Amino acid sequence: MARAPQYLGQPQAIPSQWAGQAAAAVVRKVRPRGVLLFLYAMWCIDVLGPQWFIASLGPQFVLRIPTLLFGILLLVTLARGPRHLYPAFLTFLLYTAFIVPFAYIRTEALGVLKIVFAYYVIALATLTLVRKAREIVPIILLVMAVQYGVWVVLGARTGQITWHYTYFNYDSFGPLMVLGLIFLYWVGMATSNRKWRRIAFLTAGGCIVGLVVSFARGAVLSCGVVAVWTWYRSPNKVRTGVLGLAAAIVLIISATIFEGAKSAVVSGKAYTNFWQEMASSFDPNEGTRQDREVLWHLALRVYAHYPLFGVGPNCFGAYAADNFTAGTVGGNYAANPKTLYGRALHNTYYQLLSEFGTVGLALFGWLVWDFFKRNRQLRKQARLQAWVARTGGQLNLRYLSFGLEGAMMVFLLTAYFYNQIFDVDWFYSILTINIVLYHVTKPDFGAARRVPAGNAGLAR
Numbered sequence: 233m234a235r236a237p238q239y240l241g242q243p244q245a246i247p248s249q250w251a252g253q254a255a256a257a258v259v260r261k262v263r264p265r266g267v268l269l270f271l272y273a274m275w276c277i278d279v280l281g282p283q284w285f286i287a288s289l290g291p292q293f294v295l296r297i298p299t300l301l302f303g304i305l306l307l308v309t310l311a312r313g314p315r316h317l318y319p320a321f322l323t324f325l326l327y328t329a330f331i332v333p334f335a336y337i338r339t340e341a342l343g344v345l346k347i348v349f350a351y352y353v354i355a356l357a358t359l360t361l362v363r364k365a366r367e368i369v370p371i372i373l374l375v376m377a378v379q380y381g382v383w384v385v386l387g388a389r390t391g392q393i394t395w396h397y398t399y400f401n402y403d404s405f406g407p408l409m410v411l412g413l414i415f416l417y418w419v420g421m422a423t424s425n426r427k428w429r430r431i432a433f434l435t436a437g438g439c440i441v442g443l444v445v446s447f448a449r450g451a452v453l454s455c456g457v458v459a460v461w462t463w464y465r466s467p468n469k470v471r472t473g474v475l476g477l478a479a480a481i482v483l484i485i486s487a488t489i490f491e492g493a494k495s496a497v498v499s500g501k502a503y504t505n506f507w508q509e510m511a512s513s514f515d516p517n518e519g520t521r522q523d524r525e526v527l528w529h530l531a532l533r534v535y536a537h538y539p540l541f542g543v544g545p546n547c548f549g550a551y552a553a554d555n556f557t558a559g560t561v562g563g564n565y566a567a568n569p570k571t572l573y574g575r576a577l578h579n580t581y582y583q584l585l586s587e588f589g590t591v592g593l594a595l596f597g598w599l600v601w602d603f604f605k606r607n608r609q610l611r612k613q614a615r616l617q618a619w620v621a622r623t624g625g626q627l628n629l630r631y632l633s634f635g636l637e638g639a640m641m642v643f644l645l646t647a648y649f650y651n652q653i654f655d656v657d658w659f660y661s662i663l664t665i666n667i668v669l670y671h672v673t674k675p676d677f678g679a680a681r682r683v684p685a686g687n688a689g690l691a692r
Contacts, residue, residue: 335544344545365622380412384438406448418635450649526563542589580647
């Protein structure tokens with residue numbers, strides 16, 4: 233008799249009616265639908281950005297192709313009749329569109345709107361086109377594991393990926409490595425395959441190397457906080473503690489062997505040593521820290537001028553440059569505030585506050601609250617059983633939910649040090665996988681899919 237795959241760290245037995253369905257899910261082989269393969273391809277474009285690598289070789293026209301493909305994906309999604317609009321995300325998108333006409337620079341705001349719209353399209357498409365729980369598994373593996381193998385190979389030694397539009401920046405690559413470390417740990421715990429567990433943990437070690445070489449101080453501080461949280465959350469604290477010790481050893485060795493990708497300047501002295509760079513985080517005279525404090529103070533001043541809706545997406549620098557006079561801004565900008573034009577705030581929360589206002593920040597808070605609410609539901613016994621029955625227990629849903637929770641904490645912590653709400657997919661990918669898992673593990677998921685006329689074949 234076929235046996236249902238068991239969850240790692242989940243001692244309770246799976247009821248016989250669920251075990252039979254789980255075994256059937258393992259045996260049944262279903263060829264992915266063409267539209268599903270298209271969805272997977274769009275996720276690869278969204279997460280990996282291969283068009284940027286091709287463009288770095290010369291042909292710039294490829295950068296326009298994703299826009300066309302996202303349009304096609306939207307049409308396919310609308311033709312299928314989306315059932316879940318994701319109200320929190322949709323409201324955030326509509327608000328972004330609403331403030332464009334009132335933005336200080338409309339073209340900048342419109343660019344952000346296009347980005348948010350693309351992320352919503354892929355979320356809506358995934359909610360619509362994923363008809364069976366097991367169809368989300370390739371996307372989970374791409375976002376939570378596979379991509380980090382790619383990034384480690386391409387950038388862990390240098391702390392950056394030169395052809396990537398965002399990861400060429402050390403301050404983007406550092407948080408990326410922390411996300412990879414947390415994701416890969418939980419994916420490794422979630423799989424029952426020892427080979428893939430080892431690969432996941434080894435790749436997580438590569439993420440530690442990449443984090444060290446990037447010299448991203450905010451990312452390192454955030455990593456320490458999330459590491460403690462991961463140990464607290466882990467059902468097997470002894471194993472997690474051993475892995476944590478191994479991770480610390482890898483970090484110490486990496487910090488000894490590799491020089492940083494950039495140097496810290498503390499009191500006029502440049503450093504390339506990892507420990508000196510981290511120590512500079514607590515130096516009140518460190519230049520980067522002082523610069524950010526000036527920028528954050530200016531963000532509060534901008535917010536005081538436009539507290540409800542802000543000055544518009546990506547408009548902080550332009551507004552500050554045009555409306556603050558010499559001698560009133562402080563720091564390196566005191567003599568010439570025009571140098572603030574295009575300046576990033578290095579803080580997602582101050583960016584939302586000054587550019588999206590109180591309403592926008594509240595809507596962001598709604599998205600985060602909605603995420604944690606749904607994430608907790610994934611650990612309910614009925615959903616764990618539904619996941620096993622519908623996927624054959626390929627991965628432990630409980631551990632996946634912890635991985636998503638940990639990744640969201642990484643995002644929220646590193647967001648205090650970096651602008652990362654629009655430039656990268658992290659936030660939206662985490663939201664999307666979480667809500668899709670929430671829907672595909674509903675006890676009545678299959679029945680709900682059979683209700684609409686003409687869609688009888690959606691649930692099997």
